[in-house]
Every structure is written in C-alpha cells, then in structure tokens.
Amino acid sequence: MTDDELRRLILDLICEIAPEADPASARDKDDLRETFDLDSMDFANLVAAIHRRTKIDVPEADYNKLYTLEKAVAYLAAKAQG
Amino acid sequence: MPALGADMEAGTLVEWCVNLGDRVRSGDVIAVVETQKGAIEVEVFVDGVVSNIFIPVGERVPVGTILARIDRPGEEAPSTPSESGPVPVAARTPVAIREAAAEPAPATAGASPRSASRRKVAPVARRRAATLRLDLATIKGTGVEGSIRLADVEAAALIPKATSPVKRGLDLAEMRKAIAAAMSRSKREIPHYYLTETMDLHRPLAWLERFNAEREPIDRILPAVLFLKAAALALHEQPKLNGVYENGAFVAGEGVHVGWAIALRGGGLIAPAIRDTDKKSLAELMAAMRDLVERARRGGLRGSELASPTITVTSVGERGAETVTGVIYPPQVAIVGFGRVAARPWVVDGRVESRPLVTVSLAADHRVTDGHLGGLYLATVARLLQEPEKL
Numbered sequence: 001m002t003d004d005e006l007r008r009l010i011l012d013l014i015c016e017i018a019p020e021a022d023p024a025s026a027r028d029k030d031d032l033r034e035t036f037d038l039d040s041m042d043f044a045n046l047v048a049a050i051h052r053r054t055k056i057d058v059p060e061a062d063y064n065k066l067y068t069l070e071k072a073v074a075y076l077a078a079k080a081q082g
Numbered sequence: 083m084p085a086l087g088a089d090m091e092a093g094t095l096v097e098w099c100v101n102l103g104d105r106v107r108s109g110d111v112i113a114v115v116e117t118q119k120g121a122i123e124v125e126v127f128v129d130g131v132v133s134n135i136f137i138p139v140g141e142r143v144p145v146g147t148i149l150a151r152i153d154r155p156g157e158e159a160p161s162t163p164s165e166s167g168p169v170p171v172a173a174r175t176p177v178a179i180r181e182a183a184a185e186p187a188p189a190t191a192g193a194s195p196r197s198a199s200r201r202k203v204a205p206v207a208r209r210r211a212a213t214l215r216l217d218l219a220t221i222k223g224t225g226v227e228g229s230i231r232l233a234d235v236e237a238a239a240l241i242p243k244a245t246s247p248v249k250r251g252l253d254l255a256e257m258r259k260a261i262a263a264a265m266s267r268s269k270r271e272i273p274h275y276y277l278t279e280t281m282d283l284h285r286p287l288a289w290l291e292r293f294n295a296e297r298e299p300i301d302r303i304l305p306a307v308l309f310l311k312a313a314a315l316a317l318h319e320q321p322k323l324n325g326v327y328e329n330g331a332f333v334a335g336e337g338v339h340v341g342w343a344i345a346l347r348g349g350g351l352i353a354p355a356i357r358d359t360d361k362k363s364l365a366e367l368m369a370a371m372r373d374l375v376e377r378a379r380r381g382g383l384r385g386s387e388l389a390s391p392t393i394t395v396t397s398v399g400e401r402g403a404e405t406v407t408g409v410i411y412p413p414q415v416a417i418v419g420f421g422r423v424a425a426r427p428w429v430v431d432g433r434v435e436s437r438p439l440v441t442v443s444l445a446a447d448h449r450v451t452d453g454h455l456g457g458l459y460l461a462t463v464a465r466l467l468q469e470p471e472k473l
Contacts, residue, residue, distance in 0.1 A: 006198045017345060019379075019380075020347055020348060033401060034401075037347050039345070039373065039400075039401065040304050040305075040306065040400050041304065041372060041375050041399075042302060042401045043307075044299070044302060045372070047299045048298075048299040048300040048302075050299075051298060051299040051300070052300070057298060057299065058299065059295065060291065060294045060295065060302060061291075
C-alpha cells in the first residue's frame, strides 16, 4: 500500500467507528484521538480494524505510534514492508 | 409503554417488529420506541401470540399505556385474528426500518405495499448499514424473501449517495433534558456520601499486558474491563450497594447488573446494564462493552438494558480526568467511578517508586449504607484488582 492509501484507509476506518467524524478535519501531526474524540474502546476498535483489513498486528506497546496520522502511516508502511 | 429509566414520562412508538398473529417468545424485540435517550428496542417477557396491537406507529403515549396484547398459549381467543381480519391498517404496517422512522413521519408513513410485512434484515447487515449510515429502505435485498444480507449492504455502500446521510435518530437536546431530570431528582432526593481510594495498578496492568501480548487486536482487553469485573465482584461482599431504593426502602438487586456509563460523542451519556456482570468472563465483558458502546451510539439499546441496572460504574478512560465522583442514577443506590490511570510516585516497601495509579470513587445513598461499609467496598475492589488472574 502507498502512504496515500494507508492514510485513506485509516480515515475510512475512523469514520466507521465515529460516523460523525469529518475526515477533512484531520491534520497529519494532530492527535487522532483529540481530533475525532476517540476513547480507549474506539482506539482498540481502530487497531482491530487495521488488523482485519491489512493483517498488520500492532502490538499494544506500539499503540502510541498510531496517535497521529503522520506517525501511523510511517509505522504501518514500515510494518507492511517488514 | 415501559418506563425505560427514571423520569421517562412518555415514548413514541416508531416501529412494530411483529404483526398480528405472530408468535413471540420471551426476549423477542417486538417494537422500537423513541425516547429522550434515542431509539430503544422493547422486548416481551412472555411466550405467546400477538392478538391485538393498540398503538399505531407514530403515536406518542404515556408510560403505562398498553401497546399490544399477547395471549399466552392456551388462552388464545377462539378466532385468532388472521392477516385478512379487520385490523387497523396503521397497526399492521410497521415502518420497515428504524432509520426511516427517525424522520418526522405521520402514522401512515409505512402504509406502502412493500412494508406490509416487515423486511427481514440480517443483524450483521443491520449493524453494517448503521455503521455506514445507510438507509435500509434504499437497499435491495437478495436473500430469502428479499431479506437484506451483509453483501447487499456492502454493495449499496459502493453506490454514491444522492442525498445527505440519514439523520441521526438521537436528539441530544432531548437527552440533555432526560439527564437533567434524573440528576436533579438524584441531587434532590438522595443523600450522597463520597469516598475515594487510590489504587496501585502495577500488578493488574502488567498481567493485562502479558494477556494482551498473546492475543490478536480483536481479542485484547481494556483495563476498564478489569475495573468493571472487580467492581461487580466486590458487591458480593457488600450487597447493600447493589439494588434500588423504592417506596422508602432498599430492595436488593436480583443479580449484579452493572450499568456501564457510555459517553456519546457530541454530548450525552447513557448507562445500560451488562446483565450478570459478576458471572461473565473478562472476554465476555469486553465483548459486551464493545457491543453496548456500538448500540448506544446508533440507538439500538434494549428496554431491559435501560431499566435493569442495579449499580452504575463509570470509567473515564485514558483521556479523562484523574478523579470522577459520580451522581447516583435513581433509583439505584451507588455509583463507582474510575479516574484516568496515571504514573505517580507511590511508596513501596518504604521507597518511592513510579507506579500506575487510579483513583476509585464511591458515591452511595446514605439512606441505605454509610461510609464504613463504603470504605470496605473500596478496599475489596482494591484487593480484587491485585489478583487479576482470578477476575
């Protein structure tokens, strides 16, 4: 997946979890949890959805590497290659 | 019209899920009612046959109004009403789907040939449609008798939307009124006392980390599940915190059904019950919590879930405040609050160490218990959390 595709996937999955979310409001360096008002359950669901769609299993210790779009895309891209 | 929580006075019938003559079993959802807390599914608690439907779709009626008659086996009238019988049209034509009924609809809105019988929708398809905010009425079903399958929803999702998304059923201004009414009553009637206790989570969180490390994301458990289970089990030792205060007396709960407080994005709060919280495994509680959060947000909670909590537990999560002291939801007699987990200095064996701490609060009803018993309860919660493998 390209970085753009990963970015779109993350935003799509967030919109499934938080239907009120406006993906246009996402900024690369902002905390996704703040932007979209995601609580712990939402974030757990996001990680599960990423796993379902990409087979990338993000260990719990790495959840903080998904907190911004920029970091999440970089992390998932690296994981997808490795 | 059931009372779905304290201070509900009336509800609007927005969908009949059964037709006259249908056989129903205890636990079946027979109708959907719009309340201040959104659309709630109403269940029946008897087995029998629907012999009369009194309230048409679209009508708002006070709590206590009889909605329908169900004859139990053996007491069925000699001439069971049939589909051809003289029944009011409005009562026989359920609005096919709740999402459509969320629009202001006259009582006759469902009177089109297609909705003469309820369209069957696979639960997984209904959930998916809700997630995607698709109107089920616009989806072509390809299953048995035109029922909507998951694949139909996925296919419909690919069609560009011509109109704006379906309007959300929940009116947050109405929900605010419901919260205000219940909390005002609580503050007026319930003499609260408050206790807090700081607990060291080093052991339970280390255990949970190992537990989750061996599991795929979908099977992992949140710390809140440990809180919920410990709060429920501790009630075995202090049952006077589990129940309701009604007509001047405490009535102990039959079972531990914890109301789990769920914040809705955009504002609003609801605390539906997780039945037999104390008897469920951690995995079952995680699944129950996930399911409740999802249904609370799209308006698919059941009447029994709103009416049955015997205590409330709230956990603010990782972005919440450090301490939360709750307001008891009447007629319950206690609410337990878990604040945000934070690393703080803590004395271990005479030395200061950094430990993940949580402040747990209890607000309880002085008409039933007092601070000594409340303190014992919090001590029990703390003790149970130190043995997470037994939760």
